[in-house]
Amino acid sequence: MxxxxxxxxxxxxxxxxxxxxxxAFNIISALLMLVLDKTNTIGTLKAIGATPGFITRLFxxxxxxxxxxxxxxxxxxxxxLCYLQMEFxxxxxxxxxxxxxxxxxxxxxxxxxxxxxxxxxLSFFSSLIPAFAASRxxxxxxxxxx
Numbered sequence: 460m461x462x463x464x465x466x467x468x469x470x471x472x473x474x475x476x477x478x479x480x481x482x483a484f485n486i487i488s489a490l491l492m493l494v495l496d497k498t499n500t501i502g503t504l505k506a507i508g509a510t511p512g513f514i515t516r517l518f519x520x521x522x523x524x525x526x527x528x529x530x531x532x533x534x535x536x537x538x539x540l541c542y543l544q545m546e547f548x549x550x551x552x553x554x555x556x557x558x559x560x561x562x563x564x565x566x567x568x569x570x571x572x573x574x575x576x577x578x579x580x581l582s583f584f585s586s587l588i589p590a591f592a593a594s595r596x597x598x599x600x601x602x603x604x605x
Contacts, residue, residue, distance in 0.1 A: 482578075483585045490522055490589035494596075501593055502601025511594035518593045522586020523579070530578040534571050541566050 494501070501514060541564050543549050548561035 479581065483581055486522065486525065486582050486585040487588055489525070490518060490586050491592065493521070494518070494589050494593045497593075498596060498601045501596045502598040505596065505598035506602060514594040514596075515590045518590035519583070519586055522590065523583050525586070526579045526582020529582065530575045533578065534575050537574075538566070538571060 504514065505511075544562060544564045545566070550562040552559055552561055554560045
């Protein structure tokens with residue numbers, strides 16, 4: 460029984476890694492779509508004197524806010540699900556097969572904090588590519604093709 464449980468724990472880092480990669484690509488694509496949508500506005504800002512550093516900071520802050528919002532929502536939703544499992548045992552198990560009647564949960568604040576910090580850090584680094592792409596937009600071409 461314990462060997463089976465240990466075997467089930469081994470693919471968890473792989474699954475979590477794949478989830479993190481997909482989330483990073485989603486953040487990058489969302490911010491690149493924002494850059495494409497706001498090309499005219501970025502060109503106008505650069506035409507009136509905004510520096511590439513300002514544009515980069517603007518999109519980095521936008522990516523960071525996106526990451527913080529998603530991380531807060533994820534941590535709150537995860538805590539709520541863990542609490543509901545602890546109190547009400549939403550996920551039931553067959554006690555004849557598993558020797559327990561529900562999935563045991565232990566809430567550890569360190570894990571929630573670690574997930575929050577890693578999520579926000581990854582969202583910040585994922586927003587670097589779109590931020591640099593936005594800062595390199597040529598204002599003449601951006602305003603001309605609007």
